[in-house]
Amino acid sequence: MPENKKNKTDALEDNEHVEDETAEATGTAEQDRPQVPVYERRRLSEEDGGPVPAPGAESGERPSAGAGSRCGFAAVIGAPNAGKSTLVNALVGAKVSIVTHKAQTTRTRVRGIALDGEAQIVLVDTPGIFAPKRRLDRAMVETAWTEAREADVAVLVVDAARGFDDTVDPIVNEAANLKIPLILALNKVDKIHKEKLLALAGEASERLKLESLFMISALSGDGVEDLRGFLATRMPYGPWLFPEDQIADAPLRQWAAEITREKMFIRLHEEIPYSSTVETTSWKSVRKGAVRIEQTIFVERESQRKIVLGAKGQAIKHISMEARKEIEEAIETPVHLFLFVKVRENWADDPERYREMGLDFPKK
Numbered sequence: 001m002p003e004n005k006k007n008k009t010d011a012l013e014d015n016e017h018v019e020d021e022t023a024e025a026t027g028t029a030e031q032d033r034p035q036v037p038v039y040e041r042r043r044l045s046e047e048d049g050g051p052v053p054a055p056g057a058e059s060g061e062r063p064s065a066g067a068g069s070r071c072g073f074a075a076v077i078g079a080p081n082a083g084k085s086t087l088v089n090a091l092v093g094a095k096v097s098i099v100t101h102k103a104q105t106t107r108t109r110v111r112g113i114a115l116d117g118e119a120q121i122v123l124v125d126t127p128g129i130f131a132p133k134r135r136l137d138r139a140m141v142e143t144a145w146t147e148a149r150e151a152d153v154a155v156l157v158v159d160a161a162r163g164f165d166d167t168v169d170p171i172v173n174e175a176a177n178l179k180i181p182l183i184l185a186l187n188k189v190d191k192i193h194k195e196k197l198l199a200l201a202g203e204a205s206e207r208l209k210l211e212s213l214f215m216i217s218a219l220s221g222d223g224v225e226d227l228r229g230f231l232a233t234r235m236p237y238g239p240w241l242f243p244e245d246q247i248a249d250a251p252l253r254q255w256a257a258e259i260t261r262e263k264m265f266i267r268l269h270e271e272i273p274y275s276s277t278v279e280t281t282s283w284k285s286v287r288k289g290a291v292r293i294e295q296t297i298f299v300e301r302e303s304q305r306k307i308v309l310g311a312k313g314q315a316i317k318h319i320s321m322e323a324r325k326e327i328e329e330a331i332e333t334p335v336h337l338f339l340f341v342k343v344r345e346n347w348a349d350d351p352e353r354y355r356e357m358g359l360d361f362p363k364k
């Protein structure tokens with residue numbers, strides 16, 4: 001029986017707490033940030049340098065929500081690693097959802113908001129769909145299908161280089177039962193030959209009743225604008241749900257936790273990314289307009305905590321520095337980031353962790 005470390009790390013030691021720069025973080029006027037901040041469309045798209053600029057970002061002209069305005073939800077679904085989050089970011093023109101080379105990066109619904117003419121398209125990025133084993137897997141997969149069922153249209157993203165393999169087949173079969181228009185995005189076309197792509201498109205059209213099919217590269221931006229234009233025409237008429245400069249609906253503190261998780265996914269290997277979760281526990285304004293952010297990384301075992309820290313704290317320093325840089329750039333504010341690593345053997349069975357992630361807690 002592994003020793004239960006539940007309370008061990010409640011008392012923080014110095015080496016479990018990392019600030020990647022020396023900073024005086026004892027400011028005055030300490031106020032919590034608003035829970036639901038507005039992401040500034042232009043600023044984030046310029047800073048992020050994503051493959052597709054936000055609509056109107058160059059000219060400064062904003063489309064208005066006039067009489068012909070449209071607004072709706074487009075769920076982006078598919079197998080893990082298909083490029084869903086990359087696509088959502090490209091459609092929005094800013095990084096709203098984290099991306100890594102590893103499968104099962106996205107864990108919960110992430111909404112990004114794109115504009116096209118008079119349409120506001122709320123893109124719903126979802127966790128990759130796969131055969132779930134753990135409780136967390138089940139919550140992720142269930143979220144993906146729930147979001148697809150509740151949207152106005154679904155965009156099924158398929159990695160064209162993999163085609164309709166065993167991981168995609170069950171998704172295609174289930175997607176055929178959706179009662180909303182289905183759009184297929186054959187992604188990563190930069191990686192495959194045209195003949196294979198055409199064969200795949202033919203197979204898809206036979207198997208699925210498609211509203212439309214796009215061949216895209218979410219990474220390079222090829223075909224992304226066309227897809228956005230098409231989605232705009234499929235949004236129902238109605239007023240916009242979000243202000244025109246808002247690009248995401250998640251609280252900034254949740255987004256910042258995701259950025260740190262992304263850096264962990266990239267830096268750490270094997271089971272660590274799948275055995276960890278990150279939460280922002282504190283976000284306070286401090287002196288000179290800076291913010292002090294505290295985040296907790298939960299892992300399942302003491303051995304994992306050691307790996308996250310790394311020899312002489314090198315791993316966590318790197319993660320912290322990378323995350324801080326990106327958060328700073330996005331919010332255009334100096335950031336003092338403190339990371340704490342805690343062992344919670346059963347965090348993946350703790351309803352509170354699911355609440356923090358925005359996931360429903362499956363009974364088993």
Ligand SMILES: Nc1nc2c(ncn2[C@@H]2O[C@H](COP(=O)(O)OP(=O)(O)OP(=O)(O)O)[C@@H](O)[C@H]2O)c(=O)[nH]1
Pocket residue numbers: 078079080081082083084085086087098099100101102103104105106107126127128129187188189190191216217218219220
């Ligand atoms: N070559 C190429 N790579 C891509 C393209 N789109 C995404 N990728 C890469 O594919 C990997 C996975 O991308 P993600 O956007 O995280 O995939 P996802 O479908 O959101 O994955 P999960 O969140 O794990 O379900 C990353 O390394 C991306 O850079 C593309 O059009 N071309």
Ligand SMILES: [Mg+2]
Pocket residue numbers: 084085086097098099105106125126127128
């Ligand atoms: Mg993703």
